[in-house]
Amino acid sequence: MERLAGRIILLWGWRRSLVAFFAGALTVLGQAPYDFFAACFISFPLLVWLLDGATGEASGSLLRRLRPAFAVGWWFGFGYFLAGLWWIGSALLVEADDFAWALPFAVVGIPLALAFFYGFATVVARLLWSSDIGRIAALAFGFALAEWLRGFLFTGFPWNAIGYAAMPVPLLMQSVSVTGMIGMNALAVFLFALPALLAARRHLRLGATLFVVLAAAHVGFGYVRLTAPEKPATRSLDVRIVQPAVDLSEKWDASVRDRIFATLLGLSAKAPDPGHEKPQLILWPETSVPFLFTERPDALTALGDMLGDGQMLIAGVVREEGGSAASADSRYYNSVVAINDKGEIADAVDKVHLVPFGEYLPFADLLARFGIEQLVAGPLTFTAGNERHAITLPGGIRALPFICYEVIFPDLVAVDATSSQLIVNVTNDAWFGDTPGPYQHFRQAQIRAVENGLPLLRAANNGISAVVDSRGRVVDALAIDARGAIDVKVPVSAQTVISSSQRRINGMLVMLLFALVGGLLNVRQKLRVN
Numbered sequence: 398m399e400r401l402a403g404r405i406i407l408l409w410g411w412r413r414s415l416v417a418f419f420a421g422a423l424t425v426l427g428q429a430p431y432d433f434f435a436a437c438f439i440s441f442p443l444l445v446w447l448l449d450g451a452t453g454e455a456s457g458s459l460l461r462r463l464r465p466a467f468a469v470g471w472w473f474g475f476g477y478f479l480a481g482l483w484w485i486g487s488a489l490l491v492e493a494d495d496f497a498w499a500l501p502f503a504v505v506g507i508p509l510a511l512a513f514f515y516g517f518a519t520v521v522a523r524l525l526w527s528s529d530i531g532r533i534a535a536l537a538f539g540f541a542l543a544e545w546l547r548g549f550l551f552t553g554f555p556w557n558a559i560g561y562a563a564m565p566v567p568l569l570m571q572s573v574s575v576t577g578m579i580g581m582n583a584l585a586v587f588l589f590a591l592p593a594l595l596a597a598r599r600h601l602r603l604g605a606t607l608f609v610v611l612a613a614a615h616v617g618f619g620y621v622r623l624t625a626p627e628k629p630a631t632r633s634l635d636v637r638i639v640q641p642a643v644d645l646s647e648k649w650d651a652s653v654r655d656r657i658f659a660t661l662l663g664l665s666a667k668a669p670d671p672g673h674e675k676p677q678l679i680l681w682p683e684t685s686v687p688f689l690f691t692e693r694p695d696a697l698t699a700l701g702d703m704l705g706d707g708q709m710l711i712a713g714v715v716r717e718e719g720g721s722a723a724s725a726d727s728r729y730y731n732s733v734v735a736i737n738d739k740g741e742i743a744d745a746v747d748k749v750h751l752v753p754f755g756e757y758l759p760f761a762d763l764l765a766r767f768g769i770e771q772l773v774a775g776p777l778t779f780t781a782g783n784e785r786h787a788i789t790l791p792g793g794i795r796a797l798p799f800i801c802y803e804v805i806f807p808d809l810v811a812v813d814a815t816s817s818q819l820i821v822n823v824t825n826d827a828w829f830g831d832t833p834g835p836y837q838h839f840r841q842a843q844i845r846a847v848e849n850g851l852p853l854l855r856a857a858n859n860g861i862s863a864v865v866d867s868r869g870r871v872v873d874a875l876a877i878d879a880r881g882a883i884d885v886k887v888p889v890s891a892q893t894v895i896s897s898s899q900r901r902i903n904g905m906l907v908m909l910l911f912a913l914v915g916g917l918l919n920v921r922q923k924l925r926v927n
Contacts, residue, residue, distance in 0.1 A: 402596030405443060406450035414472045417447055421476030421515075427562030428481060430836035434562045437589040444473055445536060445593035448519055448526065463520050470519025474512030481557045482507060484832035488755075511547070511554065518543035522915070530600035530607075531918025533590045538911040541583035545908070548578075548806060552753055556805060557837060560585045561844065563615070567869040570847045571619040574894055577848065578807045579904030583911055584611065623868055630888030632792050634819075636854055637676035639664045640862040641685065642880040645827050654687040658696065661685060664882045665710070666703050673884040675705060677791040682858040683713035683801055683823040684731065690742070691717050701740020707791055709743070710736040713800065713823040713856075716745060728780045731756060733798045733823055735788045744789070747782025748800040750809060757781070787817045794889055796821045796854070805841045811849060811897030818889045820845060820853045826860025831877050835860040843869050850894035852887050 408416060420443040426436035447469045453462035486504040489497060522539035526532050540559055548555040560581030564570040573581050588611055594604040641660050647653045665679045690697060704710060716732040730747040737743045751757045756779040787795040796819035803809060804822045822842050826835035839861040846853035846865045853865040863874035864885040873883045895903070 398595045399597065402442075402446045402449075402593070405446040408447070408450060413447060413450070414468065416443060417469045417472035418476035420444055420447070421473035421478075422480035424473075424477050424559075424562070425480040425557075427559075427565075428557050428833070428837060429561070429565070429840040430833055432565035434565055437559075437562050437585075438592050441536075441586065441589035442593035442595075444469070444519075445532060445590050446596065447473075448523060448532070448536070449528075451519075451523065463523060466519045466523035467516040471512045471516035473519070474515025475508050477515065478508035478511045478557075479505065481833070481837075482511075484829050484834040487830050487832055487834070488828040514543045514547045515540070517546075525912070525915035525919045527915070527918045527922045528597070528599065529918060529922075530591075530594060530604055531915050531922070533587055533593065533604070534911040535915030535919070536590050537583045537587035538908055538915055540586040541579060541908040541911070544582040545579050548808065552750075553806060555807070556802075556841070558582055559589075561837075561840060563588070564840075564844060567847075568619040568623060569615060570844060570869045571622040572615050573844055573848050574622070574850060575618070575900065575903055576907055577811075577897075577900040577904035578844075579901065580907035581904075583904075583908045584615075587911065588612065623870075627867075628890045630890040632794060632818075632889045634790060634792060634794055634887045634889060635669075635674045635677045635884070636864065636887050637665065637669075637679045637882050637884050638854060638856045638862050638864065638875070639679065639681050639685075639882045640857055640859065640875045640879060641682070642859045642878060643685075643687075643827070648684075648687065657687045658699075660880075662699065662703050664880075667882065670884040673886065675708070676884060677708060678854075679704075679708065679710045680821065680823070680854055680856040681710065681712035682856040682862070683825040684715055685712055685823075685856075685858060686714045689715060689717050690734075697736070697740045697742070699740075700736050701738065704736070704738040704740070706738055708738050709791055711788065711796075711798070711821065711823075712736065713825075716747065729778070730782060731779045731800055732782070733788075733800065733821075735790075746785055746788065746798050748779070748803065749782045749785055750803045750806065751779055751781050752802060788821075790819075794818050798823065801825065802838070804845055805838070807845070807848060808897075808901070810845045811900070818851065819887070820849065820851050822853060822855045823857075824855070824860060825858040826877075827858050829860075835877055839863065843871075848900070849897070852889070854887070 420440040423436050424440040427434040448466055451465035451469045453465050483504055486500050489500050489503055518539035521542055522535040525535035544558045558578055560578050563581060563585040588608060591604045591608050594601050643657055661681060669675055700710060711733055714732055714734050716730040717727050719726050719728045732745050732747045734742050735744040787797045790796050795817045797817040798821040801824045826838055829835055842853060842855055843865050846867060847869040850867045852867050856862050860877060861874060864872040864887060866872055873885050875881055875883055
C-alpha cells in the first residue's frame with residue numbers, strides 16, 4: 398500500500414489528472430442504482446494521495462500554491478459528474494431534431510461547471526492539510542462545505558451528494574435523521590478516505606478505531622430505529638398511485654390527448670386490489686393531464702363522475718393564469734391540483750423551484766440573442782409559484798407536495814414538512830428513460846422521508862412510483878416502464894424526530910468539528926517544522 402501511495406503521490410501532469418478523473422468516475426458506483434459503496438473506499442484514498450503530491454511552488458503566490466490542489470479536485474469532480482449525470486442527455490433526444498445540438502452542452506457542460514465545487518473542496522482541504530489524520534478531516538470538511546454550497550448557489554443542484562453513497566439501504570439511512578445531509582456528506586467522506594492511512598501508518602490505530610466506532614454507530618442506530626416499535630397510527634389513508642407510462646413523443650400531441658386522459662381515468666377507476674378498500678386519495682404524476690382545464694372544462698366533469706363520495710384526486714397539471722389560452726398575457730405554472738368528488742378544484746400548489754433551461758430560461762433576453770431557448774420541459778415556459786402549502790386530504794390529513802426535482806433539496810422539504818403528515822412527490826422521469834437518473838431521483842426522495850420521519854407518496858409518469866414509509870422502506874412500487882396502479886393503506890402517526898433546525902445545527906457542528914481537527918493538526922505540523 399505504501400508503494401502504491403508513493404507512486405500516486407509522485408504522479409505529475411496529465412497522469413495525475415487522468416487518475417483523478419477515473420477516481421471520480423469510480424465514485425459514482427456508490428450511487429443508485431449501483432449502490433456499490435465499497436468503490437468509494439478506493440476512490441477517496443486515491444484522492445488523498447493525489448492531494449499529498451499536489452504541491453505548488455513554495456515561493457509562489459497563494460493561488461499558484463493551490464492551483465495543483467484545485468486541478469486534482471476539478472478533475473475528480475469532472476469524472477464524478479460526467480459518469481453520474483450523462484443520462485441528462487436522454488432528455489434532449491426525445492425531440493432530437495430540435496435539441497440534439499445541445500447534447501454536448503448538457504452532457505459535458507454541466508459536469509464541467511459542477512466540477513468547480515469539488516475543485517473548491519480540495520482547495521479548502523489543502524489549506525488545512527497535514528501529513529496525518531488531520532488531512533482526512535480537512536477533506537471531509539472541504540467536501541461537506543462544497544456540497545452545502547452546491548445546494549443553493551446558482552439556484553442549487555445538490556444531485557448525487559457524496560453522502561447518498563453511504564445510504565444504499567434503509568438500515569444505513571437512519572443517521573440522516575440526526576445529522577442531515579450536511580453531516581452525512583462530512584462523515585461519508587471521512588470514512589471513505591480513512592484507508593489512505595494504511596500507506597504511511599501514521600495515526601493508523603486511531604483511524605481504525607474511529608472507523609469502527611463511526612461505522613458501528615451508523616449501522617447500530619439504523620438497526621435500533623428500524624426495529625423500535627412505531628407509535629400506533631392515529632389515522633390511515635387508502636391511496637392509489639397511478640403510473641400511466643405515457644410516451645413523451647405523444648405527451649403534447651393533440652390527437653392522442655383523449656386517449657391519454659382515458660387511460661388515466663381507467664387506471665383510477667378500476668376495482669381496488671384484493672385486500673384493499675376503495676382509495677380515498679388518487680395520485681397522478683407531474684403534468685399528467687394532457688391539456689389545460691381552461692380549454693377542456695368537460696374534463697373536470699369527467700373527473701367528478703369518476704370520483705366517488707369522499708374521494709380526492711391530486712393531479713399534476715399545467716395551470717394557466719392571466720389570459721385566454723395561449724394568449725400573450727398568459728402565465729403557465731407547473732402545478733398540482735386537488736379535485737374533490739364534485740369535480741371541483743379544491744386547492745392548487747405551484748412549483749416554486751423550477752429547473753433552469755428546462756422550465757424557464759435564466760437571462761432569457763440575453764440568451765435569446767444567441768438563439769438559446771428552454772430545452773426539455775415541453776412547449777411552455779413556466780412561471781415559479783410564490784409559496785408552497787399543504788393540501789388537506791380526506792380525514793384531515795395534510796400532505797405537502799413537491800414537483801419533480803424539488804424533492805432533492807433537503808432544506809426545501811425540511812422547512813415545509815413540519816406542519817404535514819405526508820410528503821407527496823409527483824414527477825415525470827420518462828425524459829431520462831431506463832438510465833440511472835430515475836433511480837438516483839427516487840433515492841433522494843426516499844432520503845427525504847427518512848430525514849423528516851414522514852411517509853412519502855410518489856407518482857411518476859414513468860420512473861419509479863412508490864409508497865415509502867417514514868423509515869425509508871418501500872411499501873410498494875411500480876418499476877420503470879410499468880403501466881398500472883398500486884393501492885396502499887398508509888398509516889399516519891405523529892413521528893418523534895429531531896426538528897429540521899436542530900438537524901441542520903447538528904450537521905454544521907459535524908462539519909465544523911472536522912474543520913477544527915484539520916486546522917489544529919495543520920497548525921501543530923507547522924509549529925513542529927518551524
